[in-house]
Amino acid sequence: MQWEIVVGLETHTQLTTESKIFSGASTAFGAEPNAQACAVDLALPxxxxxxxxxxxxxxxxxxxxxxxKVAEHSVFARKNYFYPDLPKGYQISQFEIPVVQGGTVSFLLGDQxxxxxxxxxxxxxxxxxxxxxxxxxxxxIDLNRAGTPLLEIVTEPDMRSAEEAVAYAKTLHTLVTWLGICDGNMQEGSFRCDANVSVRPKGESKLGTRCEIKNLNSFKFLQAAILYEAQRQIEIIEDGxxxxxxxxxxxxDRNETRSMRSKEDSEDYRYFPDPDLPPLMISPEWVEQVRSEMPELPGQKQARYTGDLGLSEYxxxxxxxxxxxxxxxESALAVAGADKAKPLANWLLGEFSASLNRDDKTPAESPIAPELMAALVKRVVDGTLNNKTAKVVFAALWEGKYSDVDACVKGEGLEQISDSGAVEKMIDxxxxxxxxxxxxYKAGKEASFNFLVGQIMRAARGKANPAQVNEILKAKLS
Structure with a gap:
């Protein structure tokens, strides 16, 4: 029998406020245990x-x-359960009327x-x-986190594979960090997922019984946990x-999920409106003010990049x-010009990203400033450098040997030979x-052409313009 995985995610995003959601205590990470738990967090009388x-x-x-929909009127409730790290014996949350209702998150999975x-x-x-x-x-028990503000984001069970769940989670992570509402630090618990996983026969519409896997704080663990749990459920069902x-x-460490407790339903928590908190009222004017201050979102930029700059969706x-x-x-593009968007994108997604990953750096920590990257791309486009020599320049700039592209080209002796007479002499x-x-080649063996190009580029020590070499060589051979 063929099985289908069904996944829904609940993501806890810690909000980037300086103080807690219902008290003035600090939310800073790394303090001594219980150093940031005030009387409100401790639930003192x-x-x-x-x-x-x-x-x-x-x-x-x-x-x-x-x-x-941003609700004009939402309500806080008490979610009642006993656990040693919950001082009040209940958690203040929202149940029947949440502040954010509905919405969608779109992302690219492969080419879909x-x-x-x-x-x-x-x-x-x-x-x-x-x-x-x-x-x-x-x-x-460390109560420093008690009262830290969270936005819990809950999906429909719309995902059908571990890969799809990870792609969604990564897109959501990008969005909340883009907005600046969450720092996205998964190691510190700022962004963590609970995965609701079930399986059903392929083609079946009824959902299977779900199990919730708690507190997954890396994309790698999220994918592995879903795959393991789905296989565990399939084996149980197939065994009767x-x-x-x-x-x-x-x-x-063992790459397995283990039972923690029976899964509660909402009635088990005995939700009721918190009598200490009035309804949360959000005026349309406040919503419009926030809207006017919103940055351009990833989806909007993607549409602009493909429409105005001609970049691929990928x-x-x-x-x-x-x-x-x-x-x-965008900083590099402002210097290079919109007509160089594609070659700039190629460099950023190729050599630049590889170097960042190798050295565990962010783009903001790159040794090559955006203006310098723009200058490098300009020299590739105008024929001063070919791809091979440009990589040599890139490496020298990354290592900090030069602070100027033209000085690097000259210092490394990498000026491209574009004099047609000199190129013709080498070809001859x-x-x-x-x-x-x-x-x-004249007998029809195309591979011989590439051999000849290689010999010419070797004679030019990589400094000839490949397009020019190809054009002149073809003319001479024909």
């Missing part, structure tokens, strides 16, 4: 939560970015555009953290078993995969030295 306006503004930004529907995005507070290491068999709805954890999507790469591209010498390949 008599304290009252106060809504953080900056958290609401970030939720509005997200809603506008995904084309969702996919769209995932969002159910909602709601504001809530994070819980603390249980620590189990270095306590001689006991556990410690039944899937239990439960919450599971992923163990990357180039446009890849250049907008991070705000830093987009900023670098090569033809005279290799009569065999000349005869073979």
């Amino acid at each position: 008599g304290v009252l939560p106060v809504m953080n306006k900056a958290a609401v503004q970030r939720a509005i930004q997200f809603g506008l970015a995904v084309g969702a 555009m996919k769209t995932v529907r969002l159910v909602r995005a709601h504001l809530e507070e994070d819980a603390g953290k249980s620590l189990h290491e270095d306590f001689a068999g006991q556990s410690g 078993g039944v899937i239990k709805q439960e919450t599971r954890l992923y163990d990357p 180039d446009a999507v890849t250049l907008t995969a991070s705000r830093a790469m987009t900023d670098y591209f 010498d090569v033809l005279a030295a290799h009569p065999g390949p000349v005869a073979e």
Whole structure:
């Protein structure tokens, strides 16, 4: 039997506010345990939560970015459960009326555009953290995270593979960091996913029983966990078993998911409106003010890059995969000119990206400034450099040997030979030295032409213009 994987994601994005969602305590990462937990976070008697306006503004930004409805009226509720790192015995969240309702996220998977529907995005507070290491068999509780503002983004079960789920998560990560509403640091827990996974026979419309895999904080773990869980469920069903709805954890060391607890339904949490918080009211004027301050979004830039600059969809999507790469591209483009968008994109997605990955740098940390990259591309386009010599210049600039492209070309002796007389002389010498390949080409062996071009470029030490060499050589051979 053929099986289909069905995946829905719940993503917890930590919002980039300086203080917590209902208190004035700091959200900075890395403080000593419990150093950033105030009376409100500790749920001491008599304290009252106060809504953080900056958290609401970030939720509005997200809603506008995904084309969702931003609710004029939304409600905070108490989600009741007991856990040692939850001081109040409940979590303040949103249930029946969330601040963001609906919306979509679109992304490229291979050569296909996919769209995932969002159910909602709601504001809530994070819980603390249980620590189990270095306590001689006991556990410690760190409440620094308690009250940290989260926007939980929930999808419909629209994804049909682990690859699709990862592509969605990466696109969402790009969007929230692009907007500046989340720093996206997965190692610090700023962006983490819960994957709801089920399987069903291919062609079946009814959803299978789902299991939720909690707190996946890397794209690699997200993909591996979904693949393992889907296979686990398939094997159970094929052996005549039944899937239990439960919450599971992923163990990357063993590459397996393990049962954590039975999966609760919403009624198990006994949601009810929080009496300490009034309804959240968002005026249309506030929404329009946020809209007017929104940056150009990745999708809008992609449309502009393909429409105005003539870039391929792949180039446009890849250049907008991070705000830093987009900023670098646009800074370089402003110097190089719009007519050089394609060669500039080729360099950024090729040699430049490879060097960033090799040296573990971001575009903002590149040793080659955007203006310098633009100058390099200009010299390739005007024929001063060919691709081979341009790579030598790029390497020298990356290593910091030069701060000017023309000085580098001169210093490394890489000026391209474009004098037609000099090129013709080299071609004549090569033809005279290799009569065999000349005869073979004239007899129809096309590969001999490439051999002759290689010999000419070797004689020119890579400094001849390849297009010019090809043109003159073809003329002489015909």
